[in-house]
Each structure stands twice: as structure tokens, then as C-alpha cells.
Amino acid sequence: MAAADRFKLFRIRGGVHPQDRKQLSAEQAIEPLPLPPLLHIPLQQHIGAPAEPLVRRGDLVKKGALLAASQGAISAPVHAPTSGRIMGVGGYPAHHASGLSVRTITLKPDGQDEWIDTLDPVVEPFNLPPDEIARRVAEAGIVGMGGATFPSAVKLNLRNRYRLHTLVINGAECEPYLTCDDRLMREQPEQVLDGVLLMARALGVERILLAIENNKPAAQAAMGEAAQAHAWVTVVGLPTRYPMGSEKHLVQTLTGQETPARGLTADIGVVVHNVATALAVHEALRHGRPLISRVMTVSGGAIRTPRNLRVPLGTPLSYLVDYCGGFVREPSRLVSGGPMMGQPLPSTRVPAVKGSNGLLALTDEEVRADREMPCIRCASCVQACPCGLVPLEMAAHIRAGSLDGSVKLGLLDCIGCGSCAYVCPSHIPLSHYFNYAKGELAARQRAQHKQNETKRLAEARSLRLEAAKKAKRAAMLKRKQEQQAKQAKSAEAALSETSQ
């Protein structure tokens, strides 16, 4: 801890100080959630290609068994959270605002909770070569558990393309309400640190920074104690300011360096992983266990007893709500994740997934929604933006239908942190505008791609037809020639016959 006090921090611009409301759940120790009657395990719980199912209706599986294999370079496999029978592979509402149906494996627990017998723990994981650590992390289906759900092994392999020097562990947890990372660091500091050291080994870095916001002194102390024996690990206390947990801003606070636009933090030699991801790495290497559960904070003014729960993946969120005593009253919003960047959920009839760090049921008073008024150019959003953007002008462009204008102003540099909308006195849903515009841009790009593809295919087809026609004509010509040759031959023969 002594080192942490001396660590030099750098200023970042912008940011806001939302009420953190963490006291609702911060003193609730992590409890294991009992198994629900049915688990709904989506095949896609990560950024990248969906996993391909390996099981069929009626199969019996054990806890930790591979249910679906990863597909392609950026993907992650899915494992059974408990033992039981596969009820089917079909559609189930997605963990997403749309609630649209996605491909999901439904598993009926048999209550035995029996592990597979092929668990492959490593006795001395620090003797493994870096590639092998990354391979095992990939096999365990570990993805970024801070919410981004990028397959972690891909990030552990960055050493092949970049010169890396620092691993930053993101324990900022700057979103209000969420306390799951805080609890993990307080309750399992040794295990978290072990995972951190393993990741550092895979990355080949020289130093590790464990960055924790100053509103979590207990977590700082616990991690500091655990890290005492390792001189290259520093626990750094961060000023409490949203969005301190944004990867690029966190790295800038710690190193003073900015990640270039459109680049990765690896461009400046830093890789960032989340606290919960570190624990998952520990579980995978030390115990051979794949990622089949995660810690979630269930909180918000509408929840009777806010809690931190270790949730088997695939558990319907309604089950979590029931376990926390249900709703005190009808929530105004259901949110997956924190209130600043979380996804709205259409209902609790969606499953917990690898990226879900929180379920919030918020009341009207907490949401503080208000009538949208015209922009008064107060520039609060400009002051709050951590990316140096001018949100009010971007929104004006989007409103006027000028996507290109908003891109020129930096739309694609927006990290979607919501600070602008949080401070807007006119209650303009600025993040909503930007999400919409980003979606439109993506759709436009897809359309353009499709158009190009159609054009390419059409051209290829006409070329092919042309070639076929030519071949046909050539064949016909050849046949004709052969026929003529034959006729000529027979005529010749007849001639010679007659001449004889």
C-alpha cells in the first residue's frame, strides 16, 4: 500500500460525479445463488462469432462440460453451469434491450451439481509457456467480464504483435450501484491476484497496476496486502470520478499517455483486464474450471434486499429478483449493468450472461427522467465529455439528418459513457442520439458492403455466363468442324469408292 500513496497520477479531462448509491449493496457478502429449475444458456455471450452447439435435446451433461464450441478467431465456447439434461437448443429472449429470440441451450439441472471428471488443473501454472496460458483461457470460455465481453485469450495474445510493458487491472468500478468487483477484491484477493499474475505471465509485462477507485478502501487494503510480496505489483488508488473505468482513460490516468484514436491501449504498451476476469483465469488454470458463473450485483431502489450473488450463467433474471425478495414496487426501469452505460431490459425473463455485472431495478426518483427541452447551449456536455467532443453540436447534426457532419465532429470517438446526457439540464437523451447514429452508420456500411457484394457477384456471374457462352460456341464450332471433317471424309471415301 505504501507504494500506492506515492504513485503519480495524471489528469483526464471531463467526467462527472454521479451519486454512487453503492451503500445499498457494498456490505452484502457474495452469496451463491441456488440453482434455478431451468437454465437458458445463450450461444453468444461475447463479441464475435456465436458458438456452435455440440449437444442435442435429451443429452445428459455434467457440470463444466463443453456445450458449444467457439467458431473462428474471435469467439468463446460455452460450458454447462451444472449437471443435468439438455431440454433443447432453440430460441429464447436475448439478454438485450430488444428481447428478441436468440439461439439458446436450455438445461434442466438434475440437482447433483456433479463436475465432469476431465477437469485439467495445472499444478504449477507459472511453468506454462505464455501460449499455453492463453490457450487454456480460450478453452475456458473466458471473456472480458467488465461488460465488454471481448474474448480474453485474444487480448492475452497481444504480445505477439505489440511491445507490452504494463498490465492494468481495472478495479475502478466507476458505475454507480455496482459492487460486485469491490466484493470480489475484498473476499478473494489472493485468488484475484493469482489470476492477475498468470495474465501478466501470458503477456510478458514488467509491471502490474491494480487500479481501484478511492471509494473502495477495503478493497484497496485487501489487494494491497495480497500484493505485498510482489514488488512489481502496485495497488493504485484512483480519484472517484466517472468514467474512470473507461479503459483508455484509466490508462491515461496511470501513465499520462493517450491511446491513439482508433487504436488499442496496446499501442502504448498497456493491456487492461477486469478484476472478475482475473478470478476466472485463476479458476481456469488452478482448478481447470471453465467460466460457468459470475458475480452480479442486484440493486436499485425497487429491489427489496440488494445483494451480491454468484450466479450460474443462464439463470433467468426473475430468479435473482425473487431471491432478493422481489420488488418493493414496480420499477421504472430494469437495467443490465450500471445506470450510466447499462442496457435497458424489456423484462426479467432473460438469462444472466458472462457480461452481466449487475441487474438494477430503478424507481422514478432514481431515474430522474424529465421532459426533454430544447438545447440552451449551456455546454455542460462539452465540459463533461471525457473525449473532448462537442456533444451538443453532434446531436444537432444528427437531428438534422447529417450523419457525416456528426462523424466529422468525432461521433466515432465517442465512448458512449453518457456523461453528457447525465449533466444536460434540458434532459436531451444525447447518448441515445449517438447510439442511434452509430447504428445507422453501421447499417449504412452493411448496406454498402451488400451492394458491393451484389455488384461483385453480378459481375462475376455475367463473366461466367459470357465464358460459358463462349465455351458453348467454341464447342459448337468444334462439333461443326468435326462433322464437316467427317462428312468430307465420308465424301472422300465415297469418292474414292466411286473412283475405284
Next chain:
Amino acid sequence: MTIKPPLSAPYTHAGTSISRTMGLVMLALLPATLFGFYLFGWPAIFLFASTLLAAVLTEALALRLAGKPVRPFLLDGSALLTGWLLALTLPPWAPWWIGVVGSILAIAVGKQMFGGIGQNLFNPAMVARVALLISFPLEMTLFTTPAPLFSDQAPDLLQSLAITFGNPAPYDAVSSATVLGHLKTELGRGVNLEQAAAGSASLWQLTWGQAAGSLGETSALLILLGGLFLLYKRVISWHIPLAMLGTLAALSGLFHLLNPDHYAGPLTHLLSGAAILGAFFIATDLVTSPSTRRGQLLFGAGCGLLVYIIRTWAGYPEGVAFAVMLMNGCTPLIDHFLKPRIYGRDRRGEPLNYADNGGNN
């Protein structure tokens, strides 16, 4: 269980609103306003009331004509604040119609014709003030010496009604020039500054406010107090006021040093007229000032420069309204050129270069 159709994060808010902002500004103006009421008596109160009432009614009418929802827009408090600011810049014993015409000009022409709140290029109160100054120069420069309420010089209620709503000048008001007006006239006649200043209010009077002047501009101290309150509440930032007053002080100081006989010193400039009111309450108008801190510094400095130029060399003794309006016109340009630097990019918008790290992104 079903939930309301979701929009998008964030699902929490700082709790700010337009009406809260406007309310805080009005709260900050309250001490200077009440002091103005005390200093200039009932006529000032009547003028204030008519100006605010006209502003709100004009806003309501304009909103209805534009087909916008009247209630929420009226409740945002912006029209009330515009009327309030305008009233503070009027001669306290001006007839009621000055305030009413001013409010109509401010709201209808200065604000709603641009498209309503947030759309106007110029500060509505200043649009009105300048239009009034040009159209009714006599009424707009007829200043009275203070006649505090309950004092012997104060007109009684009937006389007060006659001053505001009756025929011009039924009461024998002791009219007087403001400090800046007086200096301008005297200096114009070739009198040197020391003699000219002898006939006008002292710096102490200017600070406290016992001087002839507009309804709410006379007490530099109380206005400053309100301005500091706004800074403390973070409704405004220090950039515009400091840049404006700093530039004004620096320029007046420089010229005063060069020729003390001809140029008034920095304190006179800062304490008289609308300098402080302008710096904290008018130039900082959110709608019409630049959105970046660097832009605000430039904007404030421009205001200070123009105030000094207009006061010293132009035809009007008083320059704040003109200066702020001229700079309002520059705001879009300032905003265009002084954008913040985007994270991860240089000032030209190109991504920062760390190509030496082996990355191929």
C-alpha cells in the same frame, strides 16, 4: 412483468434543469434588485413589474402562435429572467411603456423570431436595450439620483404611480448623469479628468451603489456577490467574467498610466455602468456565449476590449450592451475554430502516432 419502453442509458441524472439554472440566476440577482428597489423607490418597482409581466405575456403569446406547448416552456423561467435583466438595465424612473416595449422586443424579436429558447444568436435583453437606446434616447438616458424608500426625497405612492404610468415628468425628479455619461460629456468639453470626476460619484459610492444609474446596476458590490454565488453554484465558470473584467482593467490601467488627465482609471471602469453585471450575468448567458473554455476566454476578452473602446472613443458613454452583442455575433465563429482536442487525436484531428510500438493498427 412489463417495463416502460426503454430508451437509452444513462438511467440517472444530475438533477439539473433549465428552470433550476434560471432560478439560480434570478436568486443571484435578487440582492442587487432589492437594493435598486430601495434606492429608487416605488417607480422602480412598478417599472420592474411591468417589464417582467410584459416579458412573460409576450413569451406566452409567441409560444401559442408558434404552436409550442406553452406551460413547460413558460415554466423554464427564461422569459422571466430576460425581463428581469432588461429591467435592471433601464433608468429606474423610466415610464412603463419603455419596459413593456423593451420586453416585447426582447422576447419577440430577440428570442422567438430566432426559434425560441436556445436558438437566439444575441442576448435578448441586450437586443432590447440597444433598440430602446437608439429609438428612445431621451427616456433611456434620464437618470435620477437615488431617492431611497421612506426617505424625504422619495416620492409617495401616488406620485410614484404618476412617474411610471402618468405623463412624463410630473414629479420634479432630480435627474443626473451617470458617472460614465458625466465623464464623457466633461472630457468632450476638454475638462481634465480630475475636475470632471469631482462632480460625480466617488468610487466608494459606486461600490456600494449610492449613485445615479440603472435600476440594478448601481451596486457593484451586490452584483459581484450574486456573481460569486453563480460561480460557487457552477452555473457559470470564471472564464468569461475574469477575461472581460481583466481586459477592461488592463486596458484602462494602461491608458490611465499613459495619460491620467484624459483616461479614467481601472476602478472607475470596473465599478461603474454595467461592467460587473455584464461580466457575470450578461456575457455569461449560456445560449449566446461560446461552449469551450478557450472560446469563453477569447469571448470575454473581446467583450472587455469592446467595452473599453466604445466607452472611450465611441459616441455612447456606455458600452456593455453593444460589446456583448458584437461578441455574440462572433460566438458561432469562435465555437467553430476553438473546439476541444478530441481524445487520442492531435489538434488537426489526426490520430496520435505511436507507430514505434510495433502495432499495425
